Amino acid sequence: MNRRDFLAGAATGVVAGTASAYAVTQHRRDPAMPPQETAAPKPASAAKPAAPAIAKGIRELKMVTTWSKNFPGLGTGAQRVADRVGALTGGKLIVQLFAGGELVPHFESFDAVSSGAADMYHGADYYWRDKSQAFNFFATVPGGFTASELNAWIHHGGGQKLWDELAAGFNIKPMLCGNTGMQMGGWFNKEIKSLDDLNGLKMRVPGLGGEVMRRLGASIIPLASKDVFPALQNRAIDAAEWFGPWNDLAFGFHKVTKNYYGPGFHEPGLALTLGINKEVWDSLSQDQQYVLLHASSAENDYMRAEFDARNGEALSTLANQHGVQLRSFPDDVLKAAGAASAEVVAEIGNSDGMTKRVYDSYIAFRASITRWTTLSEKAYMTARGAFFPA
Known part of the structure; x- marks a missing residue:
């Protein structure tokens, strides 16, 4: 078992003061953190001399990510998790974050954590579908x-029980740690008026969404993120999917085309994962495990809220300041996309025994919950849009 405990060479009194300052500092940086209650400082005359003993019980964990440094929403979300863990443990459990490429390449994060070369990763689990197609369902x-x-x-x-079983086969403990919410369908150099307009259309859209678009007639062009904008600008591709208004505005797609389509049926809510090396997880105390669970859960809520807020602001900027045309896919496109999506998901869902168990659970729960969300959230949204003043 790989243990990464280390002893900090500092006096106990110094560490205690540092931990308190760390918690207060992190609260100021992260409004999602609860206030830290601190006792009033004692007068200097009453202060006890610092103890000379070496401080113990401090542990450092390495987190690798699939995101570039400070990538809005995703990379900054991973940093918030690291900050929360340090604050909630009073500096006794420190998470050192390494952006993609700093310690290991972006898409080697999973292998690094599985092998113990790193302690945890932050990423989207559909990146690991070559390990098992079941990972798609947790992203x-x-x-x-x-x-x-x-x-x-x-x-x-x-x-969660199925996810734990799946990931344990790779020596990983997974938990939800962020969500982008609903994404957009992409930027198109021409208006899409019917399903026929997708025939031969060159598009950058990754993963299962790309396979759906291929079955609708598009030609899928794989591109690294840095190559997407110039390819759209130079007409090497006709369309590109990215995230949503917040990130799309930052990427500058509105400078190339004004046709912005939704909904993003291919990614209706991208979940992010905090994956922890199973041996590291098992070696943590119960209170440390709870800290990681709750820090991750807090980020799951906070990131979703951030994306919703920033997407709303960015969408107004795109439409009102840059003349972007907000368009909906035609009904025949959505109908065909629904049929193709069901085919693609069923194919991967039946690819092996473990994936089929995940798929069966996923589909059964979707049938149950969508009856409720259609009656509640969808019905309310429709009514609000038609009858309630903005």
């Missing part, structure tokens, strides 16, 4: 759960 699939529906399945529909 997002076309026509799948919204963010709130996924939370319900994970916590109350048996999803």
Whole structure:
């Protein structure tokens, strides 16, 4: 078992003061953190001399991510988790974050944590579908759960138990740690008026969403993130999917085309994972495990709220300041996309025994919860849009 405990060479009194300052500092940086109650300082005359003993019980964990440094929402979310853990433990459990490429390449994060070369990763589990297609269901699939529906399945529909079993086979303990919420369908150089307009269209859209679009007639062009904007600008591709208004505005897609389509049926709510090396997880005390669970859970809520808030602001900027045309996919496109999504998801869902168990649970829970969300959230949204003043 790889242990990464280390002893800090500092006096006990110094460490205690540092931990308190650390917690207060992190609270100021992260409004999601609860206030830290601190006792009033004692007069200097009453202060006790610092103890000379070497401080013990401090542990450092290495987190690797699939995101570039300070990537808005995703990379900054991973940093918030690291900050929360340090604050909640008074500096006794420190998470050192390494952006993609700093310690290991972006998409080697999973292997690094599985092998023990790193202690935890922050990323989207559909990146690991070459390990098992079942991982797709714990990130997002076309026509799948919204963010709130996924939370319900994970916590109350048996999803976490299946996820734990799947990831344990790779020496990892997984937990939800962020969600982008609903994404957009992409930027198109021409208006999409019918399903026929997708025939031969060159598009960058990764993963299962790309396979759905291929079955609708598009030609899928794989591109690294840094190459997407210039390819769209130079007409090497006709369309590109990215995230949503917040990140899309920052990427500058509105400078190339004004046709912005939704909904993002291919990724209705991308969940992010905090994956922890299983041996490291098992070696932590129960209170340290609770800290990681709750720090991760807090980020799951906080990131979703941040994406919703920033997407709303960015969408107004795109439409009002940059003349972007907000368009909906035609009904025949959505109908065909629904059928193709069901085919693609069923194919991967039946690819092996473990994946089929995950798929069966996912589909059964979706049938149950969508009856409720259609009657409640969807019906309310429709009514609000038609009858309630903005």
